[in-house]
Amino acid sequence: MQLNKHANGLLSIYFTAGYPSLDSTLQIAKMLEEAGADFLEIGFPYSDPVADGPVIQHSSEVALQNGMNIPLLFEQLKNLREQVSIPVFLMGYFNPVLQYGIENFCKSCKEVGVNGVIIPDLPMYEYEELYRDIFEENGISNIFLVTPQTSEERIRYIDNLSTGFIYVLSSNATTGKTLEVKESSAAYYQKLKDMDLKNPLVIGFGISSAQTFQKATEYAQGAIVGSAFVKLLGEPDYMDKIPSFIQGIKGL
Amino acid sequence: MSKYQVNEKGYYGPFGGAYIPEMLYPNVEELRQQYLAIMQDKSFQEEFQQLLRDYVGRPSPLYHAQRLSERYNANIFLKREDLNHTGAHKINNTIGQILLAERLGKKRIIAETGAGQHGVATATVCALKGLECVVYMGEMDIQRQAPNVARMKMMGAQVVAAQSGSKTLKDATNEALRDWINNPVDTHYIIGSVVGPHPYPDLVARFQSIISEETKKQLLEKTGNDQPDYVMACVGGGSNAAGMFYHFLDDETVKLIAVEAAGHGVNSGESAATTALGREGVLHGSRSILMQTEDGQVVEPYSISAGLDYPGIGPQHAWLFKSGRGQYVSITDDEAMQAGLRLTQLEGIIPAIESSHALAYLEKMTFSGKENVVICLSGRGDKDLDNYMKYFNL
Numbered sequence A: 001m002q003l004n005k006h007a008n009g010l011l012s013i014y015f016t017a018g019y020p021s022l023d024s025t026l027q028i029a030k031m032l033e034e035a036g037a038d039f040l041e042i043g044f045p046y047s048d049p050v051a052d053g054p055v056i057q058h059s060s061e062v063a064l065q066n067g068m069n070i071p072l073l074f075e076q077l078k079n080l081r082e083q084v085s086i087p088v089f090l091m092g093y094f095n096p097v098l099q100y101g102i103e104n105f106c107k108s109c110k111e112v113g114v115n116g117v118i119i120p121d122l123p124m125y126e127y128e129e130l131y132r133d134i135f136e137e138n139g140i141s142n143i144f145l146v147t148p149q150t151s152e153e154r155i156r157y158i159d160n161l162s163t164g165f166i167y168v169l170s171s172n173a174t175t176g177k178t179l180e181v182k183e184s185s186a187a188y189y190q191k192l193k194d195m196d197l198k199n200p201l202v203i204g205f206g207i208s209s210a211q212t213f214q215k216a217t218e219y220a221q222g223a224i225v226g227s228a229f230v231k232l233l234g235e236p237d238y239m240d241k242i243p244s245f246i247q248g249i250k251g252l
Numbered sequence B: 001m002s003k004y005q006v007n008e009k010g011y012y013g014p015f016g017g018a019y020i021p022e023m024l025y026p027n028v029e030e031l032r033q034q035y036l037a038i039m040q041d042k043s044f045q046e047e048f049q050q051l052l053r054d055y056v057g058r059p060s061p062l063y064h065a066q067r068l069s070e071r072y073n074a075n076i077f078l079k080r081e082d083l084n085h086t087g088a089h090k091i092n093n094t095i096g097q098i099l100l101a102e103r104l105g106k107k108r109i110i111a112e113t114g115a116g117q118h119g120v121a122t123a124t125v126c127a128l129k130g131l132e133c134v135v136y137m138g139e140m141d142i143q144r145q146a147p148n149v150a151r152m153k154m155m156g157a158q159v160v161a162a163q164s165g166s167k168t169l170k171d172a173t174n175e176a177l178r179d180w181i182n183n184p185v186d187t188h189y190i191i192g193s194v195v196g197p198h199p200y201p202d203l204v205a206r207f208q209s210i211i212s213e214e215t216k217k218q219l220l221e222k223t224g225n226d227q228p229d230y231v232m233a234c235v236g237g238g239s240n241a242a243g244m245f246y247h248f249l250d251d252e253t254v255k256l257i258a259v260e261a262a263g264h265g266v267n268s269g270e271s272a273a274t275t276a277l278g279r280e281g282v283l284h285g286s287r288s289i290l291m292q293t294e295d296g297q298v299v300e301p302y303s304i305s306a307g308l309d310y311p312g313i314g315p316q317h318a319w320l321f322k323s324g325r326g327q328y329v330s331i332t333d334d335e336a337m338q339a340g341l342r343l344t345q346l347e348g349i350i351p352a353i354e355s356s357h358a359l360a361y362l363e364k365m366t367f368s369g370k371e372n373v374v375i376c377l378s379g380r381g382d383k384d385l386d387n388y389m390k391y392f393n394l
């Protein structure tokens, strides 16, 4: 499924399934929709999350200790579409998906109404050669990442292969660093904007405040907040704080 | 093209590839496009050969172990990687990679280490070349391997404790990969074994292939035949084994025996016998065989030998195992420790506990007196004295 290319100011929130407690996943998703999030990324935890900084690493570790895994997550999401209507993407690393089975995974996504997946360590070559048909048959978007180091040629290639949105990394970094919009990154965002790609752009990694959200959405249709939200989930009474967190980011 | 070597897509049979996030793509792609051309360049080869000779001390001897041969009723040869500078085969790879990094214009070197042998070998070549060096090491391992930490620091390396996960080699590797993601332009990651995304398994194997290249010449001189009946090596990630097997891969009369660490026993729950316990999966950028739970979480391995304490093996080994070209076996802590003591008493050589695993497998083989057997003695036991002392109450 494709996000609206002409939308603007879309806010997506990332959080790890099974964190802070095993059965918090769906409640958090529901609360986020009510609070005004425009779409969601639900992470499934992995023991070796190389693209993540300490905050998301910690949430993955706790989620695994709590007993979260892919079969259980799909079980929890069985009634997702009775409770949540905004787009939902699953995000995580390749090995747990491989063990669950790629085809099973796509089918389960379709069954519960998940719109797409983000698997940073699934290479484009393998996706195209081996898995693309399975994703497409099930109507599941596979989201690719681009970074400031990604060549224009490769960005075009990714755009052709993408069906949901393009996940634009604010910088070449692991999650949880604070975004600085330097001249070089502004130039990078501008370049992407000017390329007039067929997919909408969503900027992620390092978006943590109204200010960084606003900067990012000057160039892109949306932005994703991850570590800053996961940090909130570590606080007491986090549920009550979700609405003001979302309003804070959206600058309302 | 050998069916056991990497193909143009970066695979060994179904194993290998480059399962990396986009943030690592430019670095890994740069390496992939350039490594063969750089390595085949004349100036590279000259400097590499000169350093291997004058700095590392190669060729390493192929030693006919008389008393060991008598015990097992075979001609047993030890390939003496333990006599290399810094005490193990690891330096063959770090010399090669530092020259590669220099030619790629990199200014900063990162590495992971378990026991500290690869960390020391990396810190050594960085001192040699005056490059900044950061070594990631599990917090647990830093405590267990104090002398190697001190060596790295003396050579000017910064040793950073990996505090994530189980705080051992697997997590040190994760931290090194994270560092590389955050430093995409000027940094080269010197991986210590034949693991990681393509082209690492191939490039590390090429640098280690000097082991079998020399062995063939030395065997021909000593026995009149450059084909032994068996070659044997221990396997953590598998770099000394990859180097020991390299020039014998297509010669199917040469039997390849790879020895993994069984820890307290394959089924004890405390083991690192990857081929016995693992399934196909993806870790640290390649598709291989790894120890994991049913839902794909990587399991923490155990071995008395820190260098074999890794939950995966390189993709080429996964392929040699699956295709049946190599025989993959395992040896427990106890068997390895006894084999280490035995070599010391029969030959006056104290082996690294990693290498003792390969030696221990001799006990399980039977020979007719005629076979030529080469064992890679991947490292010396100095770093393991503490362990030997505790184990044998010395």
Ligand SMILES: Cc1ncc(COP(=O)(O)O)c(C=O)c1O
Pocket: B088, B089, B114, B115, B116, B117, B118, B192, B193, B194, B234, B235, B236, B237, B238, B239, B240, B241, B306, B307, B308, B352, B354, B355, B378, B379, B380
């Ligand atoms: C002496 C020695 N042998 C073997 C190994 C295992 O590594 P590999 O399997 O890559 O040869 C190590 C690793 O630290 C080592 O120090």
